[in-house]
Amino acid sequence: MLGLCLVVAGVFAWLGQWQLGRALQTDPTPPGATEVVRPIDEVVQPGEYLTDSLIGQQVEVSGSFVPGDFLIVSTRYNDGDEGYWVTGQLRVDGTPGPTSVAVAVGWAKTMDEARAAAEKLEKDAAAGGSPVTVRGRLIADEGPVTPPRGSDPQTMTRMSPAALLGQWHDVDGLSVYRQYVASQSAPAGLTDIHSSPPTEGSGVNWLNIFYAIEWAVFAGFAFYLWYRLAKDAWEKEVEDLEDLKASA
Known part of the structure; x- marks a missing residue:
């Protein structure tokens, strides 16, 4: 189970890294x-x-x-x-x-x-x-x-x-x-259409950063799942030993 959780967490970590790479624009559009x-x-x-x-x-x-x-x-x-x-x-x-x-x-x-x-x-x-x-x-x-x-x-x-x-x-x-x-230029009888320049981007896609954080959380959950399964198995073993001692 630990091996399986490591594989799942590794996949989630790779997806998070991929999202993070898409969030940061290495070649942003120059101003203007x-x-x-x-x-x-x-x-x-x-x-x-x-x-x-x-x-x-x-x-x-x-x-x-x-x-x-x-x-x-x-x-x-x-x-x-x-x-x-x-x-x-x-x-x-x-x-x-x-x-x-x-x-x-x-x-x-x-x-x-x-x-x-x-x-x-x-x-x-x-x-x-x-x-x-x-x-x-x-x-x-x-x-x-x-x-x-x-x-x-x-x-x-x-x-x-x-x-x-x-x-x-x-x-x-x-x-x-x-x-x-x-x-930008209207013929006679019409008015020029007012069209403002688009807002300059920041070069960072915050939505992709949010997705990267989600994948990190999912990777952590895979380890938490293994921890809960291991703890439940350990508690059951302890409980069985105690029952065995009580019946001896």
Whole structure:
């Protein structure tokens, strides 16, 4: 039993060391790295998840907006004011196959302002608008949610490329980025989206440290289990000897 407990404790100790190694970042992101504008394909590829250190990274991407896909997302705050985002499907240039990224183009105070801006953008895109280069922050999908009760089923209150994809046109064989770009420059009729730099990390993952402590506790419990079994066996032997003496 002691040998078995030693093996179990050794496994737990190894797991704790592994968690501790993951908790300490040996190559943390340099301060201000997210503020350096990088091509989007250097940061993430279509369909890939974004690592925590790259959330909020400033990126640029060139392409053309797809007509008919300027959609409005409600419940968007800009400097504390609630309003709406006008979003678009940007078909990315220079990719081997059709590839798109969702772009939050700009913010509007009212739904009427957002619809007017979306209509103007639709006309420009339908007229064969020139390619554009969008610069902004790369932000993770917020996840789709059910529309409020009694509202239009197509109403969106979260910025979710997955939800937008369900309403986009010309999506056969399309590769899509899981993230969206919050543009730093809005066209006429919309307000620039305020997007603060992400908080700099400490280089220490406290959750992993907590897990490492848990594994150490489990290793200690393995030895405690052996101690209790050994003590119970010793007490039983002592009790049997005492019974034997009493019966002699």
